Amino acid sequence: MASQSSNLLQGTLDLLILKTLALGELHGLGISRRIEQVTQGTFQVKPGSLFPALHRMEQAGWLSSFWGESENNRRAKYYRLTKSGQRQLDTETKEWARIALAMTSALESN
Secondary structure (H helix, E strand, C coil): CCCCCCCCCCCHHHHHHHHHHHCCCEEHHHHHHHHHHHCCCCCCCCHHHHHHHHHHHHHCCCEEEEEEECCCCCEEEEEEECHHHHHHHHHHHHHHHHHHHHHHHHHHCC
């Protein structure tokens, strides 16, 4: 059965990236793969969405980066969560939980 790709709501990509990097530093392709893995293929993040988000989040101070070598010996930019990024993850996680509860209430109403 082929999985159906879903569009990300604005802000959801940031939350997924922050959560992914809370588990450890990764390069861009690794971030994309992990998001696809943990969402069981529901979200497939393309480079055209991922890299502008990473750049914006780094500019906001939520991520830091460094150059390293990937698992197949290629130069890759690795990202890690900063303390500010951890605070943003906490904030966005609480907001997402609030939104999810409101949507569940709306969908279950008679």
